[in-house]
Amino acid sequence: MSQISEPKQLDELYNEAHPLALKKEIDELEQHSITFIEHCPFIIMSTSDKNGFADVSPRGGDAGFVKVLDSKTIAFADTAGNNRLDSLRNIVERPKVGLLFMIPGIGEVVRIKGTASLHSDNETLDLFVENNKPPKLVVKISVHKLLFHCPKAIAVAKLWSETNKVERSFLPSLLNIIQDQTQASS
Template structure:
């Protein structure tokens, strides 16, 4: 087996990308990306810790839980979770982040990359009330790149297909899984 260690060796394995694929990455949010994000109830965020390890974390809410403040800025509230704060700590150490926005039933994905900052401004927090609950902080992202991904991965996985929904009974509850993992690591 040969280890690929250079861009040149990698490029020899693949055809050149189509010019449209190369040019679809833009430096702001345009009308279609804005419309998609406003309808998205789910995003996956990627951050990097001090040691250089990537962390990927799901975020969800009502469609539009990630707000488009302008064509160069997104924001979302950090609502209470498990309080590990992995992503938030990572953003303090390294503000670069990536986001994948998804809408159930739609194969395309919007990818955004940018630099994030954490905020506790009263006026900004007030924009993110969820019911009677106000967030502790808001993550603002200065958008550096945006692109639409083609739907191949979603189609191959049949992610939105009712015929491919899995009966959860093969897997114990999350609580049971964590209890077993903690017990086995002692």
């Protein structure tokens, strides 16, 4: 098959989207998306790097680590990581983000497109204090679009199936992987 380079070529390959599939994208949080977010312990955040490439980063915490501030705004604390700050730098320079909310055992996911900003004021930090310690900063996202995505990909991957879990033994530790990769590139 030749490379697809025009949207028209896609239209020739696929049927039109069902009207409900198009209509399900909404522009603010409502009761079901709020409930989903309040129970969600894991998100994947997409930003864009300085070269225009998508950059994807996982974020996690106890269910509800992402807080709904109002029908157009969500927020989460930045937690300690490797200090590369890729996503945070991307947000400062190119604030458009995509988020994928996932709950173990639930097939559906929530997708959000929005504009992110970083905040370090005490009032915002105080919303995320843990063990009497505020975070260094909070990521706020102004929601532009959201939708519930069907569970087909998670079902096909059997992502939440106990019988589909992979034994880690085929892969060395992350430290060994990084050491091997950095020695190979020296």
